[in-house]
Amino acid sequence: MSHSVESERPQRADAKRNRERIIESARDAFAAHGPETQMDEVARLAGVGVGTVYRHFPTKESLLGELVRQKMERMSDNTRAALDRDGEPFAVFADALRQNVEIASADAALQYAMLGAGEGVWEFAGVADAQLIELTDQLIARAQAAGTMRRDVSALDIPMLMCGVCATMSHTKPYFDWRRHLELIIDSLAAR
């Protein structure tokens, strides 16, 4: 945002360093205390003052949004890599999905966003989101062409189903096993 197409001046060295620290600390903090983590806590972990956090991220939501955006990009990378892989298309799709869900399982901020609790967060991850859907669409098309995936599956179904799995993840009930949930979902997408 600060360095868009017309970047005015390069960012000062300390500012750049602090920005990275804040992002890392925020990820740790959200992982440890969940989405109700306080901005003060993020600042403390990063070894900076709250004011500094706010210079880099105007609101808590924008900070969360950046965390989500980065993870979505990792998901997109995975999915792109899957498109270059050989193998039975449905299996390739399923593996990519497993990997992406695994990423979500390791990131509390992403789970939070997936559950839809923070609507505004998505505004910061919008582009990455659209791109992931587009890539997923290609994987799906191949599997359907191979006849191993249900014809009526749409790329938009995937984030919907992933949200469900994320709901399972963030539950504390001991008998909720998100990996099992995921496998059931994958089964339901296979052609009969």
Next chain:
Amino acid sequence: MSHSVESERPQRADAKRNRERIIESARDAFAAHGPETQMDEVARLAGVGVGTVYRHFPTKESLLGELVRQKMERMSDNTRAALDRDGEPFAVFADALRQNVEIASADAALQYAMLGAGEGVWEFAGVADAQLIELTDQLIARAQAAGTMRRDVSALDIPMLMCGVCATMSHTKPYFDWRRHLELIIDSLAAR
């Protein structure tokens, strides 16, 4: 709670009336403003003071818990009724599930609890929860005996999967269609 096995004195008439009003208002309020509804708002809708709300429900969580408990009982009733119905056991199970999810779709408080956001809420619905699982278990056993349901489905899978569908419900993304999500889930439980 106030009238357990050893009820001491009958409840005063106005107290009984107010309790009902509060519950109804709470349901409306949660439906309208989501889980972050304020206690003051519930009181206003019920036409009573906040103090009165607190005499009946010691905490916000306990109020939410009561709403959830009531709905869980309706789900249990549905499930019991299904056990008395004739028909192909898997279809009977699926219909009961559809009905129960429909109940959840009409109640914001229940969705909130399902998403696991309010851990404490379940303490108030504990018994109803266990009962529902027990009844579901019977429906499942029949369908498995008939060979129309996957052998590895457990009664505990159902609330897990329902949580996922609830996550879909409470999302605002327009392309999230919880009914579709539910049908995919049901398909995944059928025997191949």
Next chain:
DNA sequence: AACAATACGGAACTATCATTCCGTTTGTCA
């Protein structure tokens, strides 16, 4: 080395809510 321009720190501000408290009112029973 001196001077802007940037960036930083963290105390203070503010808004939001759940919850409490206590003076007043209402229902019940004799």
Next chain:
DNA sequence: TGACAAACGGAATGATAGTTCCGTATTGTT
């Protein structure tokens, strides 16, 4: 009808947490 317990109302309280402000420190440039 009178008396007492049970309930009520709603202003006040207290705690939490996001955000702002401004005096100070750091960086990069001439």
